Amino acid sequence: MSRFSALDFRLLAMSQFQILTLLCQIAASTVSNDINQFLTQQMVTNQVVSRQVLEVQIIALVEQMQTTTVANVKYIDQLVSLVIFNSGIMSALNTNRYLIQNPLVSSYYIQHGQYFVGDYKVSNASHLNNTACDCTLMSNCTFQAGFYNYSIRPPQNVAALYVPSPPPMFIVPGMLVGCLPHDSMLQSTLECFYNRSCLNLIGISQAIAPLNATVPSRFRVNTTVNTMFDQLFIETWGNSSNFTSYYDACRPEACSYTYTERGNFLYTMTILASLIGGLATILGILVPLLVQFFRRLLGKCRGDTIHTIDSDPAGRRLFYFS
Structure with missing residues (x-):
């Protein structure tokens, strides 16, 4: 992979899909664990509540569990991202920074990556200093992923700006590359994977069927991975309560009622x-x-x-x- 540019989809694809897999696994396991923990809880009341009151209380408890689950997952993900960014960890893919050796004095220095912000058709890199996103300042610098036919690093004595010059052989729709695979994957969409032609361009086997855009979903084709991850990739939350089972479990010893009536x-x-x-x-x-x-x-x-x-x-x- 070292022969590919930092903008090249072939360099980032495997890492990004590993990130996407981990995000899905984290969401699935977290939701499963939180639901199991929720189902072990007991609701204790000194009197038997009505069906309407029970349903309202159950809905409130479920919504609280959902909110807490989503918040905890996002908090952990953001914490890990901040630790990686502030620690200055160097990506093995040379996407945020890389080492440059000076063979004359046998010394090394770190060059930080910068991503061009603008139209990829611009070819004059000397006028791009004001349109660059520096990976030392932020980790969410991104650029359109594609197949680029040039070296991984800019030449020596040239600003370390990842600029698409010459233009790419083709662009992968929806997919972004950037400082870190995690951040660029979150900002990407999966629209390419709804299209058989796009899958063929990036070399996906015919045995793998594209996603079906006609299936009803609250996530659109161009929805970012970050938006889906914010909802833990869940289409709908199902909630049902059984008042009969609740009433049988309580088994009240006595049942009484009062009513107010004007005497004659x-x-x-x-x-x-x-x-x-x-x-x-x-x-x-x-x-x-x-x-x-x-x-x-x-x-x-x-x-x-x-x-x-x-x-x-x-x-x-x-x-x-x-």
């Missing part, structure tokens, strides 16, 4: 009659017992002995004190 005259009289009847019955039982209790208590206080003579014809007992 008939209802009021019925309640009063019930209260009076119940009160009369209770007093009829308690009064004789209370009278007998107080009589016994009074007799003990006086030191009298209570004798029972007999019952009168009405069934009442007769007592005398001595």
